[in-house]
Amino acid sequence: MSNALLTVSGVVAGYRRDLPILHGISLEVHRGELVTIVGPNGAGKSTLIKAIAGLVPISEGRVELGGTDITSLATHKMGAASVAYVPQTDNVFTTLTIDENLRLGAAALPRSLAKDRIAQAYERFPALRDHRDRKARVLSGGQRQLLAFARSLLTEPALLMLDEPSAGLSPAAVSEVFGHLTDLSDDGITILMVEQNVKAALAISDRTYVFAEGENRIDGPSGVLADDPDMKAIYFGGTKRSTHAASAG
Numbered sequence: 001m002s003n004a005l006l007t008v009s010g011v012v013a014g015y016r017r018d019l020p021i022l023h024g025i026s027l028e029v030h031r032g033e034l035v036t037i038v039g040p041n042g043a044g045k046s047t048l049i050k051a052i053a054g055l056v057p058i059s060e061g062r063v064e065l066g067g068t069d070i071t072s073l074a075t076h077k078m079g080a081a082s083v084a085y086v087p088q089t090d091n092v093f094t095t096l097t098i099d100e101n102l103r104l105g106a107a108a109l110p111r112s113l114a115k116d117r118i119a120q121a122y123e124r125f126p127a128l129r130d131h132r133d134r135k136a137r138v139l140s141g142g143q144r145q146l147l148a149f150a151r152s153l154l155t156e157p158a159l160l161m162l163d164e165p166s167a168g169l170s171p172a173a174v175s176e177v178f179g180h181l182t183d184l185s186d187d188g189i190t191i192l193m194v195e196q197n198v199k200a201a202l203a204i205s206d207r208t209y210v211f212a213e214g215e216n217r218i219d220g221p222s223g224v225l226a227d228d229p230d231m232k233a234i235y236f237g238g239t240k241r242s243t244h245a246a247s248a249g
């Protein structure tokens with residue numbers, strides 16, 4: 001039996017029905033895995049996680065979470081379906097403090113559970129506890145990302161999806177944020193992320209999918225792909241489909 005938590009099969013999707021951006025994307029994320037999607041600009045990486053999150057219409061194909069069909073489920077129902085999505089920007093309330101952001105994120109939980117989960121969040125991200133009364137707008141880019149992760153984890157989603165968590169961060173902040181992602185993954189949290197920082201992403205993820213022009217190109221264990229000559233072809237002009245890529249299944 002497959003250990004897949006998320007299964008995306010043949011997804012065709014785009015911002016306009018007559019203009020598909022994704023041309024039949026398939027991938028799997030197994031329970032406890034950290035999986036990255038990389039690829040050149042405009043490859044459709046962000047579009048895929050937005051489509052999974054119900055933000056971009058899917059015209060063909062299927063998305064399943066734990067065997068349940070969540071294709072085109074309305075975004076506001078994704079939380080109940082146990083999917084959390086952290087967008088690249090505008091992922092925290094900048095006019096609120098860290099503590100207020102977390103309390104808002106836990107608002108749907110019973111009061112005592114919310115308190116416990118916020119305490120756990122501060123334990124996991126001590127930098128947030130240290131600045132709990134600061135407005136999110138004065139936080140560094142890295143601290144904002146950590147706040148966005150902490151908020152999205154309050155409901156203990158089965159799947160955490162991140163859109164370019166390293167975008168706009170300094171190298172030191174990338175290494176701090178990616179260190180936390182490694183810890184989350186070590187704690188068994190299942191993560192699907194889109195990244196532009198290929199080297200850093202390959203270093204921390206279990207498996208990687210490479211997209212180009214809205215299609216799957218290569219996938220396999222990240223350690224293997226780091227040395228794959230086809231990666232260079234995809235990034236520097238070629239679009240050759242690999243025949244030796246490891247399968248996800």
Ligand SMILES: Nc1ncnc2c1ncn2[C@@H]1O[C@H](COP(=O)(O)OP(=O)(O)OP(=O)(O)O)[C@@H](O)[C@H]1O
Nearest residue numbers: 015021039040041042043044045046047048194196
């Ligand atoms: N809101 C939108 N409306 C229409 N087209 C869009 C929209 N957002 C993205 N696109 C188009 O969809 C295609 C794929 O964009 P997408 O953001 O998914 O790429 P990506 O692989 O994540 O790369 P990047 O890192 O450059 O964003 C691009 O041609 C882009 O111009």
